[in-house]
Amino acid sequence: MRQPPRLVPVIVLACTLGLGLSGCTGSSGASPSSTAAPPGSPAAPGSPSSVAAQGLPAVPGIVKEVEPSVVTIRTAIGLGSGVVYRADGTIVTDAHVVEDQQKQPYKSVQVQFADGSEVAADVVGVDDVSDVAVIKAQRSNLPAATFSSSVPVVGELTVVLGSPLGLAETVTAGIVSALHRNMPASKESPKGITDLIQTDAPISPGNSGGAVVNGNGEVIGLSEAYLPPSSGAVAIGFVTPATTVTDVADELLKNGKAKHPSLGVVPTDITAQVAQRFNLPTTDGALILQVATGGPAEKAGINPGDIITTFAGKQIKTTLDLIAAIRGQEPGATVDITVRRGPDTKTFQVTLGNNG
Known part of the structure; x- marks a missing residue:
């Protein structure tokens, strides 16, 4: 990871x-x-x-x-x-x-x-x-x-x-x-x-x-x-x-x-302390702590430190939102994921893996 x-x-x-x-x-x-x-x-x-x-x-x-x-x-x-x-x-x-x-x-x-x-x-x-x-x-x-x-x-x-x-x-x-x-x-x-x-x-x-x-x-x-x-x-x-x-x-x-669709990341919620420490504009989103080597997220270009804000058109405010959104998909599905990376916003197409 x-x-x-x-x-x-x-x-x-x-x-x-x-x-x-x-x-x-x-x-x-x-x-x-x-x-x-x-x-x-x-x-x-x-x-x-x-x-x-x-x-x-x-x-x-x-x-x-x-x-x-x-x-x-x-x-x-x-x-x-x-x-x-x-x-x-x-x-x-x-x-x-x-x-x-x-x-x-x-x-x-x-x-x-x-x-x-x-x-x-x-x-x-x-x-x-x-x-x-x-x-x-x-x-x-x-x-x-x-x-x-x-x-x-x-x-x-x-x-x-x-x-x-x-x-x-x-x-x-x-x-x-x-x-x-x-x-x-x-x-x-x-x-x-x-x-x-x-x-x-x-x-x-x-x-x-x-x-x-x-x-x-x-x-x-x-x-x-x-x-x-x-x-x-x-x-x-x-x-x-x-x-x-x-x-x-x-x-x-x-x-x-x-079924177990997989994104290949370890996310966490953004606490007020983390947002303040790293000067993040909001506590909304799922902060990516780790990215699995060779996993779907890494292959698409998502990095540790990125903040996922939307997944397949659904707004992501918490880790639970992200987990629910992933579970709502099928393994092999291709979805658009929007992240905040520093001051920039980027969108990636990701093909989900299968952890089943």
């Missing part, structure tokens, strides 16, 4: 850590390990529902609201967690929770609900790129969780619900530590996983696929992985954003698979 020589160090902690990354499937299951978690970028400041501002006393009310929507998922080799997506028995979880050691999805799994009842569930679809899966339990009139449609803010309260080590209805709490973290390719995730949320809320084996909730009781993502204490880490966990989960789940339900 190419980076702008002086811009990136201000926004991203430019260091490489040789750390093992573990998935959070139950101990008897196959869990991702021995991958590194390279640094991501901080989020734009806002009005976070932080632990300090909101207070831990808010957690019991959040748990009471969300806990009925969190389930335990059991397979032949382990266990994980899941979240009720629709009242008709549709549940979302991590793909590695419902796959065997050869990365093949099971036909069915067992689901235990908060009331203690247990039923079979069919595996509807899995997407190994995002590590999202959908299963359908033989139950109806379930309490579906509310999924957030926006990106959380660094410092925002996070409440993790799941079944670590098989201990159902376990709750931990912390804050959003960072956004846009990436897991590199590994044996378990050959293409890696991008754009994860980092939290300091404790995540353990068995939490995979469980709910991570904000101060409003909205699911902001699913527990994905954690850095184990043996790596020297203290409370570093990773979460698949709700926006990714819902997009992929809806595609799996509709088409049986998810």
